[in-house]
Structure formats: C-alpha cells, structure tokens
Amino acid sequence: MNDSAIDLDDVQGVIVRGYRVKLVRHFVLTITDAAAASKLIEALVRGRAGFPTITSARLIAPKPASFVNISFSAAGLAALGLTAAQLASFDPAFQRGAADPVTAATVGDVGPSAPERWIGGLDNAARVHIVLSLWVASSAAVMETVSAQLRSAFVGGVSELYVQDGSEFPDNAVHFGYRHGIAQPTIIGMPPRKRDAPDAQPPVPAGEFLLGHLNAAGGTYRVLPQELSSNSSYGVFRILEQDVAGFEAMLARYAAETGIDPEMLAAKLMGRWRNGNPLTLAPTAQGTPLPDAELNKFDFVSSDAAKDDTLGLKCPVGAHIRRNNPRDAAVIGTGSTHHRLVRRSMPYGPQYDPAGVDTQARGLIGFFINASIRNQFEFLSSEWNRRDDFVKSATGPEGAAAGNAVYNISGEDVLGGVNDPATSSFTLAGKGPKGSANRTLGGFARLVTTRGGVYCFFPSIKGLLYLARLTAAAGTAPYQR
Structure with missing residues (x-):
C-alpha cells in the first residue's frame, strides 16, 4: 500500500x-x-x-x-x-x-x-x-x-x-x-x-x-x-478522574516552601503554562497566548546555548509534555516518532469551584489512538511516564560543568504516574555538575485515578x-x- x-x-x-x-x-x-x-x-x-x-x-x-x-x-x-x-x-x-x-x-x-x-x-x-x-x-x-x-x-x-x-x-x-x-x-x-x-x-x-x-x-x-x-x-x-483540589493544594504547598509562584510551578510540572505557551519559548512568564502556529515550534536540544534546554532548566526533563514527547532529546527507545499517540479526549464532570464544597467526580474521557498499543500507549505509560532512567546521558553547549540531563529527573510523571507520598519526587533543575544545584519536590500523592x-x-x-x-x-x- x-x-x-x-x-x-x-x-x-x-x-x-x-x-x-x-x-x-x-x-x-x-x-x-x-x-x-x-x-x-x-x-x-x-x-x-x-x-x-x-x-x-x-x-x-x-x-x-x-x-x-x-x-x-x-x-x-x-x-x-x-x-x-x-x-x-x-x-x-x-x-x-x-x-x-x-x-x-x-x-x-x-x-x-x-x-x-x-x-x-x-x-x-x-x-x-x-x-x-x-x-x-x-x-x-x-x-x-x-x-x-x-x-x-x-x-x-x-x-x-x-x-x-x-x-x-x-x-x-x-x-x-x-x-x-x-x-x-x-x-x-x-x-x-x-x-x-x-x-x-x-x-x-x-x-x-x-x-x-x-x-x-x-x-x-x-x-x-x-x-x-x-x-x-x-x-x-x-x-x-482528576483530583483538582489536590492539585491546587499541591501548588500552594510547594509555592510556600520554595517561594516559586504557583503558576510557574504548574508550568514546570506540565512543560507548558496553563494558556498553552511552552516553557521553552516562554521560560519566565506566561504572557499572552501564542498563535496556534507557534505553540509547537520548539525542540529541547540546540547547539545555540540561548535556545538549548538539554538540561531542563526551562522545561524540566520530567515535565509531562517532555516525558510523553521528548522530541529531539536523547532517550531510550527508538525516538519520539515511533511512540506518538493521537489523543481524542474531553473533560467530564462540572468545572471545579474552589470556593464551594464539591465532591463531584471530574476528569478526562476519551481515546489514545495508535497502531500498536504495546509500542505506543503502553510504552509511554510504562517506560517514559513511570521511569526516571529513560533519559540518556547528555550535556548542553556549556559542557559537563553546567550539568547532565540524567541527574535532572526523578520519580514518575506527576500527572500520569503512580505517585505515593512516601516516594514521589520531581526535580527542578539548576545549573551545576551532577545535579548539585537541583531542587527536588516530594511527598505528593497521585493526582489522576483511572476509573x-x-x-x-x-x-x-x-x-x-x-x-x-x-x-x-x-x-x-x-x-x-
């Protein structure tokens, strides 16, 4: 054919x-x-x-x-x-x-x-x-x-x-x-x-x-x-099912502990600001929404130090979008193109009202489309979302003194992983050899439950x-x- x-x-x-x-x-x-x-x-x-x-x-x-x-x-x-x-x-x-x-x-x-x-x-x-x-x-x-x-x-x-x-x-x-x-x-x-x-x-x-x-x-x-x-x-x-109250409480907790703005933390966990702008293109502030044609025009690796994000200093190596589509970053497997998914989802349940007492179920429902469930959906779910050793050794244009990608990720995907407060971990990368300047968040629970x-x-x-x-x-x- x-x-x-x-x-x-x-x-x-x-x-x-x-x-x-x-x-x-x-x-x-x-x-x-x-x-x-x-x-x-x-x-x-x-x-x-x-x-x-x-x-x-x-x-x-x-x-x-x-x-x-x-x-x-x-x-x-x-x-x-x-x-x-x-x-x-x-x-x-x-x-x-x-x-x-x-x-x-x-x-x-x-x-x-x-x-x-x-x-x-x-x-x-x-x-x-x-x-x-x-x-x-x-x-x-x-x-x-x-x-x-x-x-x-x-x-x-x-x-x-x-x-x-x-x-x-x-x-x-x-x-x-x-x-x-x-x-x-x-x-x-x-x-x-x-x-x-x-x-x-x-x-x-x-x-x-x-x-x-x-x-x-x-x-x-x-x-x-x-x-x-x-x-x-x-x-x-x-x-x-999504625990929205738990997610917002998590952002508030870590904002208080780290002094980082809650919206910046939300962007770091996802890899995008809530308006869709990617951290690689908007690393310091959300800004106005970029045109649709610009939202996906980025990679993580560049020989230009100003554009490179091999170490996850802008978009964390363990961010949700980076785990599910590492793009040109060095990872196990055969590259992002072999593991892509088509997503057809929509929210269910009422929108969350932080001012009210709300126990209603809410979340996302839909399909992940692929020609090989094992090589696409299950690979992403088990290898890239749940493991922190899928990242290969890689340094940016500044060399090993600035850090190595393998030290800049920990735990499972915050949004798609199986997170237990006793073991959960998420790394915010800093510039320094062998993760010496990194900051790690821990103690958070699972935010998404399969129903x-x-x-x-x-x-x-x-x-x-x-x-x-x-x-x-x-x-x-x-x-x-």
Missing part, C-alpha cells in the same frame, strides 16, 4: 481527524445477540432505518451536527465470530485487554486505579464488547435525538453497560486548568486542514496509526483476517461490513453471556 495514500472513505474519522465539537457521549455495550448486533453494525455503516451513519475521515461540508464511531474489544470481536487463531494475530496488549492484571501492572492501574475498582461494569472484561462514541457539535437537543436513535437501534442486539458524557470547556481547557489538544502528530498522507497549525515536529508515518500502512520502522502492522488488516486502528479508551478502560479495535469501514457479514455467513447462534 502506498503510504502517501490514505483512503479517507475507509477510515473511521476519529482516528485521523479531530471533530472540534462541544459534546460527547460514550456508550459501553455488551452483545446479547450476535446476529442482531451484526445487523446493527451494517445499519450504522449504511445509515439504514434512519439511524446515524458511522463517520469516515472524509470531510463533509457543511459540517454535520454529529459524528459516530464504533470500536470493539477482543471479547467483542470473539462474540461476532472471530476465531481464537485470528485474534492471536492482533496486538498482544489488545488480546490481554485493559482489565488484565498484566496490563494493569504495566500501565500503573494499581491501588485506587485497579480494574476491580472501575465503574460501570468495566471491570468485567468478558462483558465489555463495544464502545460506541457520539460526538455532537454543540446542541444538547441533537445529542438526545441521536442518542434516542442509537438506543432504538440497540434493541435486541446489544445492551448498555455504562454511558459517560463529556463537554468541552472554554478555551479548550481541562480541569487542571491547562489548554489541551496541543501537539497532535502530523500524519503522512493526510491532506492539510486550513484550521490546523503547522507542526514543527517530524511528520509521522500513517502506519503508526493505521494498519496496513508503513510505520516508522518501515514495516506494517497487520492482523487476520485480511479484511480487518487495512485502515483499521487501535484505541485505548480511558476514564481518568475505567477498554482496549479497543476500530475496524475500517470495509472491515465493519466484513464483521456485519461474518455472523450471518457462519450461522452463529445468538451470543450467550
């Missing part, structure tokens, strides 16, 4: 396009009758009986009021008729599933985040078969109308285990106050969109997000049967039609739980 050619009509839109909407509703479904579920899939692909149609990556003008995409767990594909031999060709992490003990240990879903504590029946992987997502441009009325259409389509084939809504906040903010959705990868073969800001980072081969296309290693990810092996993808569905997860497979549009035919062709009996 030519890597420069992506069949937009065959790719589910969520994989390669951001819908830029205000509302989302995720339905977690279990298959009760495989034959009826197959008919449901075909009806959604064809748009029959007045049901909403699965959204492809092809741009539609004018912009639709809603978008629908569908994905399946390994148990869901088995319920539709894929054999054990066929499923054995899928990503090993996908075969394990999100609730598996090995998966949980790998990505840090332990303690309060452990699968047995998940909500909505998501702990029972055998029953979690489908995640169907409905994105709506702005109208709550449209959300309810389309949801009613979908629910009428569910009857007889699937039942709802859980439903979770999300809604966009002003200025694309999340509950911790940061602007989100910045630094999405540029995918080779995708036509540019007028509203997308140019990305200074290397474009990423389509095969990092789509099966059957060349990936960064020069190979292709494929599965059996062949009908599912082109233009499909994997998604990691996550419900991530649910599903490892999903997004078939291509043709793949969905294959699944719709599979049950009928095999004469599969109604699925029995």
